[in-house]
Amino acid sequence: MHDELRVPSRILLGPGPSIANPRVLKAMTTPMLGYLDSDFVGVMDDTVSLIRQVYGTQNKVTFPVSGTGTAGMETALTNVIEPSDAVVVGINGYFGGRIAEIAERCRANVISVQAEWGDIIKPEQIADACDQVNPKLIGIVHGETSTGVLQPLEQIIEIAHENEALLLADCVTSLGGQPVDLDARGIDIAYSCTQKCLAGPPGLSPISFNERAVEVIHNRATKIQSFYMDVTLLEEYWMGDTRKYHHTVSMSMIYALREALRVVVEEGLSERYVRHERNARALIAGAEAIGLEPAATAKHRAPMLTTLRIPDGIDDGTIRKRLIQDYGIEIGGGLGIFAGKAWRIGLMGDAANEQNVLLVLNAIEKLLIEFGYRVDAGTAVSAAAAVYQES
Amino acid sequence: MHDELRVPSRILLGPGPSIANPRVLKAMTTPMLGYLDSDFVGVMDDTVSLIRQVYGTQNKVTFPVSGTGTAGMETALTNVIEPSDAVVVGINGYFGGRIAEIAERCRANVISVQAEWGDIIKPEQIADACDQVNPKLIGIVHGETSTGVLQPLEQIIEIAHENEALLLADCVTSLGGQPVDLDARGIDIAYSCTQKCLAGPPGLSPISFNERAVEVIHNRATKIQSFYMDVTLLEEYWMGDTRKYHHTVSMSMIYALREALRVVVEEGLSERYVRHERNARALIAGAEAIGLEPAATAKHRAPMLTTLRIPDGIDDGTIRKRLIQDYGIEIGGGLGIFAGKAWRIGLMGDAANEQNVLLVLNAIEKLLIEFGYRVDAGTAVSAAAAVYQES
Numbered sequence: 001m002h003d004e005l006r007v008p009s010r011i012l013l014g015p016g017p018s019i020a021n022p023r024v025l026k027a028m029t030t031p032m033l034g035y036l037d038s039d040f041v042g043v044m045d046d047t048v049s050l051i052r053q054v055y056g057t058q059n060k061v062t063f064p065v066s067g068t069g070t071a072g073m074e075t076a077l078t079n080v081i082e083p084s085d086a087v088v089v090g091i092n093g094y095f096g097g098r099i100a101e102i103a104e105r106c107r108a109n110v111i112s113v114q115a116e117w118g119d120i121i122k123p124e125q126i127a128d129a130c131d132q133v134n135p136k137l138i139g140i141v142h143g144e145t146s147t148g149v150l151q152p153l154e155q156i157i158e159i160a161h162e163n164e165a166l167l168l169a170d171c172v173t174s175l176g177g178q179p180v181d182l183d184a185r186g187i188d189i190a191y192s193c194t195q196k197c198l199a200g201p202p203g204l205s206p207i208s209f210n211e212r213a214v215e216v217i218h219n220r221a222t223k224i225q226s227f228y229m230d231v232t233l234l235e236e237y238w239m240g241d242t243r244k245y246h247h248t249v250s251m252s253m254i255y256a257l258r259e260a261l262r263v264v265v266e267e268g269l270s271e272r273y274v275r276h277e278r279n280a281r282a283l284i285a286g287a288e289a290i291g292l293e294p295a296a297t298a299k300h301r302a303p304m305l306t307t308l309r310i311p312d313g314i315d316d317g318t319i320r321k322r323l324i325q326d327y328g329i330e331i332g333g334g335l336g337i338f339a340g341k342a343w344r345i346g347l348m349g350d351a352a353n354e355q356n357v358l359l360v361l362n363a364i365e366k367l368l369i370e371f372g373y374r375v376d377a378g379t380a381v382s383a384a385a386a387v388y389q390e391s
Numbered sequence: 392m393h394d395e396l397r398v399p400s401r402i403l404l405g406p407g408p409s410i411a412n413p414r415v416l417k418a419m420t421t422p423m424l425g426y427l428d429s430d431f432v433g434v435m436d437d438t439v440s441l442i443r444q445v446y447g448t449q450n451k452v453t454f455p456v457s458g459t460g461t462a463g464m465e466t467a468l469t470n471v472i473e474p475s476d477a478v479v480v481g482i483n484g485y486f487g488g489r490i491a492e493i494a495e496r497c498r499a500n501v502i503s504v505q506a507e508w509g510d511i512i513k514p515e516q517i518a519d520a521c522d523q524v525n526p527k528l529i530g531i532v533h534g535e536t537s538t539g540v541l542q543p544l545e546q547i548i549e550i551a552h553e554n555e556a557l558l559l560a561d562c563v564t565s566l567g568g569q570p571v572d573l574d575a576r577g578i579d580i581a582y583s584c585t586q587k588c589l590a591g592p593p594g595l596s597p598i599s600f601n602e603r604a605v606e607v608i609h610n611r612a613t614k615i616q617s618f619y620m621d622v623t624l625l626e627e628y629w630m631g632d633t634r635k636y637h638h639t640v641s642m643s644m645i646y647a648l649r650e651a652l653r654v655v656v657e658e659g660l661s662e663r664y665v666r667h668e669r670n671a672r673a674l675i676a677g678a679e680a681i682g683l684e685p686a687a688t689a690k691h692r693a694p695m696l697t698t699l700r701i702p703d704g705i706d707d708g709t710i711r712k713r714l715i716q717d718y719g720i721e722i723g724g725g726l727g728i729f730a731g732k733a734w735r736i737g738l739m740g741d742a743a744n745e746q747n748v749l750l751v752l753n754a755i756e757k758l759l760i761e762f763g764y765r766v767d768a769g770t771a772v773s774a775a776a777a778v779y780q781e782s
Contacts, residue, residue, distance in 0.1 A: 033399075104614075105615070
C-alpha cells in the first residue's frame with residue numbers, strides 16, 4: 001500500500017495547479033535552514049523583493065502567507081474587518097462568493113453586488129452599493145477562476161477611494177499572467193497563489209498591503225480573530241528589524257516561490273503577459289472554429305483561463321475522463337452553477353504554449369467527433385495555427 | 392541580487408526544522424497532479440492512512456492541515472470552541488500560552504493553569520480548574536518546545552473525560568519521536584507538524600479528531616470563524632465520498648509528508664522512540680559531565696528537545712554564533728522567559744544520532760573552555776560515549 005511514490009504524467013490544463021517549472025521543483029531539494037538563520041533571512045528578503053516586483057508595488061508589508069490562495073483571502077479579510085464593518089463584495093462567480101462567505105465569518109455586514117456568471121461587475125453597481133452603506137472595504141476578483149472573466153479594475157478602484165474604502169483585489173489567477181500593477185492602479189490589498197501563472201507548487205499565498213491598509217490594521221479596536229494570520233505579528237517576522245518568531249515557515253515552499261519568481265522575472269513581465277494572451281487567443285480561435293462558445297463575455301476574458309460552454313448532448317465527465325485516459329490531459333470541470341455546463345481550460349505559467357494549445361484542441365475535437373459532433377477533422381488546430389502564424 | 396539559490400550546509404540541532412530526510416526532499420520533485428485527480432486522491436488516502444498509523448488512531452477525521460503547526464493548533468481550537476465556552480489550558484511554557492491566546496481569539500472563557508517553566512502541569516491543578524468551571528475543552532502541550540518538558544497525559548485525560556471535556560494534546564514536538572497513541576490514551580484532538588521528529592520540511596500540520604470531537608464540531612450552534620480551517624468542509628475534501636473542492640492543497644507538501652511517514656514506519660515506531668530516547672540520554676550525560684544543567688525537570692524530559700541552562704558568565708548569542716560559524720551547527724536560543732537563559736538542543740528525526748551528539752557536545756565544550764570555563768577537554772564526549780557503549 002505505501003510503496004514508493006509514483007504519479008502518472010499529466011498535462012495540467014485545468015484551473016491550477018499548472019505544470020510546475022522543473023527549476024522550481026529542483027529548488028525544493030535544497031536543505032532546510034533555521035527560520036531565523038541569517039542566510040534564510042536573506043532568502044526571505046529576496047523572495048519579498050521578487051514578490052513586490054511581480055505585483056508592481058513598493059508596499060513594505062508584502063510576504064507569502066503560509067497557506068494557499070484561500071488562506072491569503074482569509075488573511076486579507078480577517079486583518080482588515082472588524083465586527084459590523086460594511087463590506088461590499090462583487091460576486092460574479094464562485095470566488096466572489098467565497099470572499100463574501102469569509103467576510104461574513106469575520107462578522108462583517110456584507111453587501112453583495114451580483115452579476116451573471118461570465119459577466120463583469122459594473123462600476124455603477126459598486127457605486128450604488130456605496131450609496132447605501134459606507135463600506136470599509138470593497139472586494140473584487142480580478143481573474144475569476146470559475147468563469148474566466150478578467151474584471152476591469154480602474155473605475156472600481158476610483159469609486160472605492162472616493163468612498164474612502166479599501167480596495168481588495170483577488171489576484172489568485174491573474175498574478176504573473178496579466179498585469180496587476182498594485183501601485184500604478186491603487187489597489188490597497190491583493191493576494192494570490194503560487195500554482196497558477198507563477199508555475200510553482202501550491203502552498204503559499206503572496207500578499208501585499210499598502211500603507212492605507214496597514215494603517216487600518218494597526219488602528220483596529222478589536223483583536224484579529226486569527227493568530228496564524230495576524231499581520232501585525234507576521235510583519236514582525238517578515239520585515240521587522242528583530243525578526244520575531246511567529247511560526248516556522250516552510251523553507252521548501254519559499255525556496256520554490258523564490259525560484260518561480262526568478263523564472264517570471266527572467267522571462268520579463270510584459271513578455272509573459274503577451275505569451276498568455278496570444279495562447280488564449282489561439283485556443284479561443286480553435287474552439288470557436290468548432291462551435292465551442294466561451295462562457296466569459298467578449299473583451300473581458302482572462303487569458304490564463306478560458307471557459308467553454310459544453311455543447312448540448314455532450315457529457316462533461318465522459319470527455320474529461322477520456323482526455324485524462326487517452327492524452328493525460330487534465331482540463332477543469334465547471335464549478336458552482338457551471339458544474340456540468342462549462343469546461344475550464346487553463347493556459348497558465350509554463351503551460352501556456354503552442355504545443356499544449358494544439359494538443360488540447362485536437363484531443364477535444366477528436367472526442368467530440370467520436371460522440372457525434374459534426375465537424376471536419378483538423379478544423380480546431382487549423383484555426384489556432386492561423387493565430388500563431390499571423391503574429 | 393536574485394542569483395541562483397545557494398544555502399550553506401547546516402547541522403540543524405535546534406527546535407526545528409530538523410534536517411530533512413533526503414528521500415523526502417526528492418519526493419518533492421514529483422510533478423503536480425490535479426487536486427481531484429483520482430491518482431492524487433490515492434496519494435491523499437495513503438498519506439491519511441500513514442498519519443493514522445503514526446498517531447496510533449483509527450480516527451476517520453485525520454488529515455494534514457494546509458499550514459504549519461500553529462495552523463494545526465488554530466484549526467483544532469477554532470472548530471471546537473464557540474463564544475463563551477470554558478476552556479482550561481495548561482501553561483508551563485511558550486506554546487501552552489499560545490493555545491490560550493488562540494482560544495481567547497475564538498472568544499473562549501480561558502482558565503489558565505500555570506506551572507513553572509521546566510515543570511509539568513499537575514493533574515490536581517487541572518482537576519481544580521474543572522471544579523471552578525465546566526470546561527468544554529482541556530488543552531495541554533505534550534512536548535513543550537520551549538522548555539523540553541514531556542507532559543504525562545494519562546491522568547489529565549481521565550480528568551477531562553470525568554468532566555465530559557474534550558482533551559486536546561499539542562503533539563507538535565512529540566509525534567514520531569515519542570509515543571502519542573491517541574486511541575489507546577483517549578486523546579480526543581491532536582495536531583503536529585512535519586519538520587521535527589518526522590524529518591520533513593515545514594508546511595503541513597497532521598491533525599486528528601475522534602468521534603466525540605467531530606460530534607462537537609457537527610453540533611455547533613455558531614459558524615466556525617475560519618473558512619480556511621473549517622473541518623466540516625475539509626472532511627468533505629479529504630474523506631468525503633464526493634471529494635468536494637475546498638482549496639488547492641499542496642501536492643509537493645503532501646508528497647513530502649507521505650515519504651516522511653514511510654521512512655518513519657520503515658524504521659518502526661518503537662525503534663524510533665528508543666533511538667530518540669538513547670541519544671537524548673547521551674546528550675544529557677555529556678552536558679551534565681561539564682556542569683550544564685537541564686532546564687526540564689528530571690523524569691519528564693522530552694528526548695527530542697533538551698533544554699540546558701546557560702552557565703553564568705557565558706553569552707548566549709556569542710556561543711550560538713560561533714557554533715554556526717565554526718561548525719555549521721544550529722542550536723536554539725531560549726524562547727520567552729528562557730531567552731538568553733537556556734539553549735534548546737533538538738535531536739529530532741534523522742538528526743537524532745550519535746554523530747551529532749558527539750559533535751555538538753565537543754563543540755560546546757570547546758567554546759565554553761575558550762570563554763573561561765574550567766573543564767578537561769573531552770569530558771563531555773567521553774560521558775556521552777559511555778552511554779552509547781553501555782546499551
